[in-house]
Amino acid sequence: MKILTWRAISRIVLMNSSCLAMHLYFRGKGEAGFSCPPVIEVFGSGFDLFSIIIIRCIFCSLVSFFFSSHFPARDLKRNKIRTLLDNQFSGCWSLRKLFLQNNKIRVISPKAFAGLSQLRMLFLSHNRISRLLPHTFEDLNRLEWLILDNNRIARITPATFSGLRSLYFLYMLNNSLAKIPDGSLCTETPKLSWLELEGNRIRAVRGAIFQQCRELTVLVLRRNRLQWIQSGAFSGLSRLVELDLSLNGLDELPPSLFRGLAALQQLNISYNPLKEICPSQFESLPQLLSLSLEGLEIPNIHNVTFRGLANLSHIYFKKFQYCSSAPHVRSCKPNTDGISSFEHLLANIILRVFVWVIACITCLGNLCVICMRSCVVTESSAHTMAIKSLCCADSLMGIYLFVIGAFDLKYSGEYNRHAQGWMASMPCQLVGSLAMLSSEVSVLLLTYMTLEKYFSIVFPFSYRRAGRRQTASVLAAIWLLGLSLSVVPLCCKESFGNYYGRNGVCFPLQSELGERPSARGFSTTIYLGLNLAAFITIVFAYTGMFYSIRITTCRTAESSVCPRDVAIAKRFFFIVFTDALCWIPIFLLKLLSLLQVEIPGTITSWVVIFILPINSALNPILYTITTAPFQEKVKGCLHVRRPELSSRQSFMLVVL
Known part of the structure; x- marks a missing residue:
């Protein structure tokens, strides 16, 4: 590994000064800000990348004392970063957006993000993270977006997200989660509104998991391995607007599963091996606008099942013949099976x-x-x-x-x-x-x-x-x-x-x-x-x-x-x-x-x-x-x- 000399350090300072000048020039012209090239492109892969980052951040902190509003983001994506050490970004206290996606990060130290109290968005997607230690994000009390998709995270606890009192959007698509923690997931994230858990290995949802998630509006559990959901698991989600349970292994739904979801507008339970749907399954969803039942055989389908859904405007079935059970719905798909149509036994x-x-x-x-x-x-x-x-x-x-x-x-x-x-x-x-x-x-x-x-x-x-x-x-x-x-x-x-x-x-x-x-x-x-x-x-x-x-x-x-x-x-x-x-x-x-x-x-x-x-x-x-x-x-x-x-x-x- 090459050693950073004073000449290299001066080169970093010069590069950042040039970037700052260009950034201020474009901002003054009313155009989008100018972004500096990734450090790996400037110095190559031979230098100690984190030494370069630290020096850049020190320079950033010095300049941000005068121009703090002009350094809202740091773009470090598509490099070869493997580890985030303690106090790695301590000099960059003014950062609002940090892009670390498409690296090779495996380990994040507990104090890696210490000092980033102004950070609003953190992107860690497409890395190799397998574990998040408790209190890793403790200093990020203003963080609103946390993107962790396409990693290898197998376990989380409420303490994992301690300190994230402002978190609004949590995105954990395509990880290896086998279960959601038994305690309430929103104990440390009271403002969580959007939770994306698609493509994991979750098998069950217990009653206490979402108990304190009163602000949650979107919950996506699509493409997991769900086989069981406890009755009342969603009862505290009074503001939930969208719920996606499709592509799982659910063969039965508790009759009162959707009770308490008075604000729900979109529900997707498609492609589950459900044997039947209770006639009163959807009676507690007065605001429902869209219901997706694709891929479901419903032998006991009846008009009573959808009669209480007065606001329902879109419904999706496996067979178009099921549409006769929801005659009041404006749009029912599919409207033909290729043989028959709504009007004729032989469509053609x-x-x-x-x-x-x-x-x-x-x-x-x-x-x-x-x-x-x-x-x-x-x-x-x-x-x-x-x-x-x-x-x-x-x-x-x-x-x-x-x-x-x-x-x-x-x-x-x-x-x-x-x-x-x-x-x-x-x-x-x-x-x-x-x-x-x-x-x-x-x-x-x-x-x-x-x-x-x-x-x-x-x-x-x-x-x-x-x-x-x-x-x-x-x-x-x-x-x-x-x-x-x-x-x-x-x-x-x-x-x-x-x-x-x-x-x-x-x-x-x-x-x-x-x-x-x-x-x-x-x-x-x-x-x-x-x-x-x-x-x-x-x-x-x-x-x-x-x-x-x-x-x-x-x-x-x-x-x-x-x-x-x-x-x-x-x-x-x-x-x-x-x-x-x-x-x-x-x-x-x-x-x-x-x-x-x-x-x-x-x-x-x-x-x-x-x-x-x-x-x-x-x-x-x-x-x-x-x-x-x-x-x-x-x-x-x-x-x-x-x-x-x-x-x-x-x-x-x-x-x-």
């Missing part, structure tokens, strides 16, 4: 129109195929039975869309008044299970039909096709399995909760943070287990069929190999493509929701109305109308009827 006009269009196409297409298959006799009655069963399953999806469209019309213009009741109602549960039944039976039937076709093409001689009775047994088993999967969430409410009533369209695609483990496991098993396995099976089966047909045609060396291969490839491609178009978005949606990726509700609504029914609408075309055998049968029937019609016409002409 395109969805409101196309839900009817797709429902009609799905139902009419499948009913048409059922009728045509019944009228046109084919060689394989077992295959016809499977196709009819598939059409019945797909028709259920059309019925589901009709019901959603009908209730959208019923609640048009006032949906939010009925949202909670609709999602908890039996019609919503039944229509949701109907959609689940349709999709699962359809997937299982397509898989069965694909495997049947695969074995008959790839192993034509060794495989024996299923007969009518065997096919009927398989179809019955598929319908029974699909029915079981759709009804289980209805029968086990305790395990699944309101499984189908998570949104206005009554179809559970997304996993939520508060979802019950059994419900999450059930939906994951269906979508990422059963359905994904079925989709992969269909893709590989059609790939194997095309390869087998290609090998066979190459061996026979037919002249029409290329056109036939192209036709088969096109048909197989469209079958696999429609399955992929339907299920891949659903697989991705489910996977992302399991990973807790936030998915806009708008995507869910478009998936349910447009993507989920794709197979139901196109299956009649792909598996019946476009097949060559079926087209030949229809043409044959038409050719048979045409001669009959022409003979009747000629007979009538002869008679006439």
